[in-house]
Amino acid sequence: MFTVSQTSRAWFIDRARQAREERLVQKERERAAVAIQAHFRSFLRRSQLQKDIRKEIDEFFKADDSGSSKRSALCIFKIARKLLFIFKIKEDNERFEKLCRCILSSMDAESEPKVWYVSLALSKDLTLLWIKQIKDILWYCCEFLEQLKPEILQDSKLITLYLTMLVTFTDTSTWKILWGKGESLRPAMNHICANIMGHLNQHGFYSVLQVLLTRGLARSRPCLSKSTLTAAFSLALRPVIAAQFSDNLIRPFLIHIVSVPALVTHLSTVTPERLTVLESHDMLRKFIVFLRDEGRCRDICESLEGCHTLCLMGNLLHLGSLSPKVLEEETDGFVSLLTQMLCYCQKYVSQKKSNLTHWHPVLGWFSQSVDYGLNESMYLITKQLQFLWGVPLIRIFFSDILSKKLLEHPEPAPTQPASPQNVLPVKSLLKRAFQKSASVRNILRPVGGKRVDSVEVQKVCNICVLYQTSLTTLTQIRLQILTGLTYLDDLLPKLWAFICELGPHGGLKLFLECLNNNTEESKQLLAMLMLFCDCSRHLVTILDDIEVYEEQISFKLEELVTISSFLNSFVFKMIWDGIVENAKGETLELFQSVHGWLMVLYERDCRRRFAPEDHWLRKDLKPSVLFQELEKDRKRAQLILQYIPHVIPHKNRVLLFRNMVSKEKEKLGLVESSSASPHVTHITIRRSRMLEDGYEQLRQLSQHAMKGVIRVKFVNDLGVDEAGIDQDGVFKEFLEEIIKRVFDPALNLFKTTSGDERLYPSPTSYIHENYLQLFEFVGKMLGKAVYERYDGDIADLGLTLSYDEDVMGQLVCHELVPGGKTIPVTNENKISYIHLVAHFRMHTQIKNQTAALISGFRPIIKPEWIRMFSTPELQRLISGDNAEIDLEDLKKHTVYYGGFHGSHRVITWLWDVLASDFTPDERAMFLKFVTSCSRPPLLGFAYLKPPFSIRCVEVSDDQDTGDTLGSVLRGFFTIRKREPGGRLPTSSTCFNLLKLPNYSKKSVLREKLRYAISMNTGFELS
The missing domain is CATH 3.30.2410.10 (Hect, E3 ligase catalytic domain)
Structure with a gap:
């Protein structure tokens, strides 16, 4: 227990402590109150001072306009110093505008040194202060330029004002104080200007100009006047020229200025004399030298990202088109930098939409962020990119190939389809494409032909890599690129002749061995082959028969024979040697290119022969061997049937098809056996209503029942059952008759083309009730006919990007692209128009009908069964031989x-x-x-x-x-x-x-x- 004295003592100590703490809190409160009061008094004083200064500045600028130009430079300096002391952009923008006008007005005064604002730079006491002041003023000009919108008239005037300030005080050429006797001071003044420009560059001057130029030019029609654009571009050039084109300034110039969308296009239109300045300083060559370094080019691309890298590419290509001599001398470097830029963009190009991709009008689905502000100028950017596949650049890049003469061609072949007797002899040069070559290790031996490591071959390979990369990167304008590359009739045949000369002997083995070598040299050779295949495929696809067989544009018929033989062997070897089974990336792209070109030639030959009899067959592939491999489920045999079934004789393919059908019938129990009988479906058909009865009774049958036995009982026009028992013969008659009726154009399920009168689904077939079910029924009947081995009898240009169709007496306009009826067809888009019309007529317009027909056909006939036949062969399989009865x-x-x-x-x-x-x-x-x-x-x-x-x-x-x-x-x-x-x-x-x-x-x-x-x-x- 505590005593009374101890309790009193503790209470006393505690009370003293509390009193001490209260005194400390009170002192803190008093200090805080004093600080707040001082801060508030300071705020009030500063506010009052700012008001007084602003009032003084306003009074200064309210003076008569007639006397404003007579104000001394010192007065302007002092008022500017006060304005900068209290300057706030939002509150003082008008005062700053007046200050700039006042300064520029002083610079225009005649023979009055004391009035010239720049004269203060000569005062020993004020030089440093003046330099700091003009730096601050010019940077505030930059900040305003970054905010102003050139499409607004008032902002456009301010842009002109602030650009004039920057132009005036970053160069001494307009300083009157240096005229005459003051010329000796120019070097010192130039040094001051360089100092000012350096200050602006450190703070992001190029970024400001980029924002201004992009806002004014990233549109179909520029909203920058000639004087504004001239001033902005002149300002951009000054630091680079002053620094004698050092790498430190070329880099930001490329990133911020040359990457402005379609800058060179607008310069050439609005102020072409600025381009003359670029040419006089040989800027394009300096850009090429800087960018051909892989590290620098990658750094530039990473700084810009994909969208603006394309803008940079477009401007460089436009400059190149204006300076062909530079390109001729710097071809290697220019090709290298363009390839690197495309490769950078290609990394982010995606084949399909995902949550991580964005749509780009040139690149397609793109995994980097897309600047949609560039959409309006994308048309001009695309036109700049077109210089890459324009005739002038192609002539420069492929000059080594185009300058050579091909061996003399024989006279053109007869216009009738080629036969073994009238196929022209193959040129000796092209024969070398099939001779055996040495292994890749021995390619470099100067045995004959062109050495793969020669400068000429490397140059052509690099160019082919560039164009092949552009095809896989610029996915949305791929057709434009291919069209440009095929414009010169002699490029592709000369490129083929060049390919044939590669290596000691040239030929197939060289390229096959390149597939197994993951070297840069092999990749370039294969890229050359891919480019040749892609371009040739595109060209022959769009040529008509007269151009191919009579005029023989680009390729003579004997060349097509040689090329197709090479491609046939190459694709076969790729499949048979197991290269295609696990192919991916570049190898898969190569196969697709070569195979695509091969199939175009094969399909063309199927329609109208140019190759000898049995040209497409592989003599070293026995059908029995292939069938054995198919029995063992070997992948390569399946790929042969999938991709190049034409290497097997047609007779063997038909037998294989029938064997597949027979096996499925056995598997499904559709074949008569000792242990079981197949299920039979009986239908009764009135001859007068054959189509209607057939549709009603067969459309609901299951897939299994359609493949099974169907027996038909005909009822004649008198309503009496016809004599005879159906043992497949009556059903075959029913099939032929019903197929003949559904394909009759009078029924309007199908229409015929003019000339050869081939059938295609009618776009107006929707007038029939349940027309899609009718198409599905037709597909089932065709499938049943093929399944049962039945051989039946199956028998203008507009001015806008739209297609007009007469539907039931009414004209219906179909837009081929959004807003197409307002887009005129021009020389630039006529090829696209042809493709759009063809796609609309043969795909979009009859998409539902075709899909319904196929949905009826495929459940009965598996797609892989008919994949082994060409289009004419499939027609023969369905319709029988279209020849007279032997x-x-x-x-x-x-x-x-x-x-x-x-x-x-x-x-x-x-x-x-x-x-x-x-x-x-x-x-x-x-x-x-x-x-x-x-x-x-x-x-x-x-x-x-x-x-x-x-x-x-x-x-x-x-x-x-x-x-x-x-x-x-x-x-x-x-x-x-x-x-x-x-x-x-x-x-x-x-x-x-x-x-x-x-x-x-x-x-x-x-x-x-x-x-x-x-x-x-x-x-x-x-």
């Missing part, structure tokens, strides 16, 4: 019953009637009468199942019980049981059987047969 082939594969034989009198008459008396159409009707198909089988009558048969009959079909010994003997010895003159020939289409009475006269046979085949009433003739 009677000799039919006769060779005919089987006779009932006493008939090949030398029988009636049989001899039959073949003679078919050959001599029947027209081709009647022979087709005869074939349809017997087989239900009007065209011969794809591979000939040897593949008709069951085989074509002719049987001698003595009685009508109702009384026919089959062949007996007596009937066979009577038929064999031409003994008639009774005169058959009143009976007509009949047929069993399910069995491809012709039932022919034993006629006594050839004329009777001809008459009865012609009547029978023309009736087209199925089994009812009996």
Whole structure:
């Protein structure tokens, strides 16, 4: 327990401590109050002082205008010093404007040194203060320039004022004080100007000019006047010229000035004399020397990012087009820097949209941020980029190739399709493309041809790398680039001749071995091949048959034969050697380029032959070997079928296709076997409503049922079931008839092209109810026809970027691009217009119809099954051979019953009637009468199942019980049981059987047969 004295003591101490703390708090409060009061008094005093100064400045500028020019420089200096002391941009912008006008007015005074503001620089007491003041004033001018908008009239006037201030005090040429006797002072004054300019550069002078120029020029029409643009560009040049083009100033000049969108275009239009200054100082050469260094170029690109790197490229290309002599001397450096810039942009080009990509009108999907403020000037930037693939630059870059003469060509080939007899001999130079070359290790030996490490080859390779990089980077103007590169007719053939001369012997092996060498040299050689393939593919794609076969633009036909042989071998080797299986990146791009060019040539040859017979086949690839590899699921065999099935004979491909179908039928249980029978679908079809009944009864069938057995019972026009049992023959007749009807243009599901009358989906097919379901049904019927081995009979320029269509009597305008009806077709966009119209007519306009047709076809026929056929081959697969019936082939594969034989009198008459008396159409009707198909089988009558048969009959079909010994003997010895003159020939289409009475006269046979085949009433003739 505490005592009373101890408690009192503790209480006393605690009370003293509290009192002490309260006194300290009170002192802090008093100090804070004094500080606040002092600060507030200071604020009030400063505010009052600022008001007084501003009032004084306003009174200074309110003086009469007539006397303002007479004010002494010292007065202006003092008032400027006061303004700068209290200067705030928002409050004092008008005062600063008046100060600048006052200073410029003093500089214009005549013969009054005391009035000239610059005269203070000569005063020993004021020189340093004046220099600091003018630095501050000029930097405030820069800050205002950074904020002003040149499209606003008032701001435009202020921009002119502040630029005039900068122009006046960064160069001594307009200083009157230095005229005459003051000329001796010019070096010292120039030093002061350089000091001022250095100060501005340190604070970001080039950034200010970049903002100003971009705001004024990053648009389709510049809003900077000639004087403004001249002043701004002159200011930009002054530091660079003063520093004698040092790297430290060339770098910011490139980053901030030369990267302004379409700057050179606007300079050439508004103030072309500024470009003369650039040329007089040889600026382009200095830019090339600076940028050809890889490190410097990468630094510039990283500072600018992709969008503005394109702007820099465009301006450099425009400068290059204006200075061809410089480019001729600095080609290597210019090509190098352009390639590096494109490679930098390419790193960020994406093939598809994602959360990390942005759309760029030239680069496509781009993973860097996109400056959408450049969109308005993108048209001009693109026009600048077009200099890269313009004729002048191409002539400069490819001068080594274009200056050489090709070997003399023979006379053009005949205009008719080439045959093995009229194919022209291949030039000896081009033959070298197929000779074996040494390994890559031995390429450098000077055995013959061009050494791969020679200066000439390296130069051409670098140029090809540049253009190939531009194709993969500038994705949205790829067609423009290809069109430009193919403009000169002699470039591609001379480039091909150059390729053929590479290495000791030139040729295929050289490029194949480059695939296995990850060296820079190999990449460049392959880039050359890719560029050649991409350009040639583009050219031949847009040329018509007259230009290819008659005029033979760029390539002679014998050159196309040689090139296609090279490409065929190259692609085959890439696949067969396993290079394509795991290809990615550059190797995959190479394969796509070479394969694309190959297929264009192959498809062109399929339409109209220029190559010899069996030109596309690989003699070293046996079909049996390929089929064995397919059985083992080898990837390379599958790739052969996917990419170059034409290296296998057509007959073997058809057999392979049928084998695939047969295997699937077995797998699905659609084949008759001892253990099970396939499910059969029965349908009844009225001949008068064949399409409607077929559509209603078949459209709901499942994919499995469509592939299965379908039996048809026809009902004639009288409502009576037709005679005959469907054992596939009636269904084949149904298929041919229904396909013929849906493709009839009168139905308006399909239309025909003018001239060759080829079918395509009708854009106005929507007038039919459920028209898309009808197209799907057509696809199913086509698929079923191919699945069952049925060979059926399937048979202006505008002024704007729009397409006008007459729809049900009304004119409908379709814009090919947004706002296309207001965009005129010009020389610049006419190629794009052609592509847009073709894409609209053959894709956009009939997209839904085509998709519906394909959706009906593909469930029955797998895409990989038909990928092995070209377009004409697929047409033959669907429609059968479009050739006349080969009677000799039919006769060779005919089987006779009932006493008939090949030398029988009636049989001899039959073949003679078919050959001599029947027209081709009647022979087709005869074939349809017997087989239900009007065209011969794809591979000939040897593949008709069951085989074509002719049987001698003595009685009508109702009384026919089959062949007996007596009937066979009577038929064999031409003994008639009774005169058959009143009976007509009949047929069993399910069995491809012709039932022919034993006629006594050839004329009777001809008459009865012609009547029978023309009736087209199925089994009812009996």
